[in-house]
Amino acid sequence: MTISVEPFTKGSHHIGARIAGPGGRSFTVETESNHALDGSATPWLSATLPVAMKLGTTLRLRGATDSVALDNARRAQQILSGWYPRHYRPVEVEVEAQRLPETTPASGIGCFFSGGVDSFYSAVTQHDRITHLVFVHGYDIRPDDEELGRLALDSARKAAAELGKPLIEIRTTLRSDFADPMRVPWDHVYHGPALAHVAAALSSHVGTVIVPSSDTYETLEPWGSHPDLDPCWSTSSVTLEHRELDHNRKQKTFRIVESPVAMNHLRVCWENKGGGLNCERCFKCFRTRLHIDLAGGRCATLPNPIDPDTVRRMYINPSRRGLLRKSLVEMDEHGYDAPELEQAIKSAIRRSYLLQFFVR
Template identity: 25%
Template structure:
């Protein structure tokens, strides 16, 4: 049995901690989230929604039924039992279906601020989500960015903390540039789950969002894929966000799989029309090579983004965040990578089409580039 207690708030100056003790297999632990005290009045203590979603994978991994010693959103309870748990277990047959027993169901709308938010990683999808909603008004207008530490920066420890803080500083600078607030959330969720981030990332992020149901009437989570790609798999929960996010919405907060109408190429083209992105685009996955705000320009994600911008004629606009010379050396070798992987997924397929449309398949240059890379590797 996984038993979760009611959440409690503790304020320590500028930081407020919301936490809930839980017991699993007779061992007690605590899941916590730390947020700036400026936002403590928006934290939900009435329901256990955030803690249920955050710990759901732990229950499914261990096969422990969940006992909630407090209320939960009635809508969330219904959706998780009927649809979310079956979907997650279909995606990963190693997970075990469990029952959920709450102390009560809450059908109240807790939202008071009637505003919207989105995450800010400063990547293509993140920027596309913000700029795709820039003309919205009322409760659909994005007024807040959020920045979570629940696994995307590492599995815990000092290095994770250091990377989280350095990335946050860059996101904060962009938020200041566009005159928006940014909410930093730190947590020990990644240490508790001890599972791969990609295979659990959607629920990790949603657990943070559901802390702020009083603030966010709408929350836009940048989608990984366009609508026409959907797959239940045990590798990446983002491949079925279009299904799960609506099911994790509550009476208070609506969750959306944002920019799912656009391909990655279209998203890249969209953000390139906004000068605010030129100094802040951050796509690098190589934390060891990423330095001083400049993308390494040689990992797959850097090369994919740089090539897309190059083919669109927009790469010079991002000269301060890419090593253009490094990219140019690897460009044709990467084009070959895209050609040979064009059927792998939607992202490679769309980039391959762009390469063809721009007539960028120069096989002589590709052969020379591949030969140089092989010689360097010897």
């Protein structure tokens, strides 16, 4: 069995791939940008290899592919198969065209920028080093969600302008039209390789791309974007750096509270109930707003006080339960006097034990 990948281009700013898989399944994936993209097979290596590993089938790239990327992908396979030995197996990678020789990297340094806490922290603390910010529509925002896509892009454009950085804008169907239909877990496996696809495609602009970490050294676990895995998707012209593991989410929030740009354009919500950048009702919005309050900050995109009734009714899974307990500790440490909110958090924790027997 084989997964065959045939790259194509629609001009210098629009690349794609026709992907033929086992059982006659076929997919067409496209990625476009306001910057020129690499039309070789190299960007499609990280995009398709995890799927080939999941299926246990040979990956055939029908286009010129960077030699360093191919060598590094062996280590990526070792890591993924070591983490998930029952579900991901090392496979052969065949290249029908020539291996591309090593090239001199571009001088630019990019940083993925969703507008969230992690990416704002990197954008602020690495400001003097970063030359470009990279916004992707198609990963946390579906490509067919035009309204939210426009809202988030407009906010990212304003933030980038205020930070004095050019914004590289990417729109891709990689997740919606390939990874999701193939049922590759986004969080635990695929989001890192998907980011690497974008980084490799931008090789004529940036020689280094920063992937802001969502984790810390103390809490690392197998995850799609990881300090061990991300560098394995590097090519001869683009090096991926997984950064900022020394600080947790609260510490990062305390730092970006000092940035007016971050407080004017922060986007943390993935539920987006109500059509805004942040719904102010979900767990992630609550945790972020709490940390901003603890830091004594004010955020234009999370303008309303935390509603205890909303917190009390939130769905809390076991991992969030631990974070809610941590919230109580943080409130106590910072002398945050909010007895009604404290009771709401405790009620949400108790309620979560009951709900776990009914929600599957």
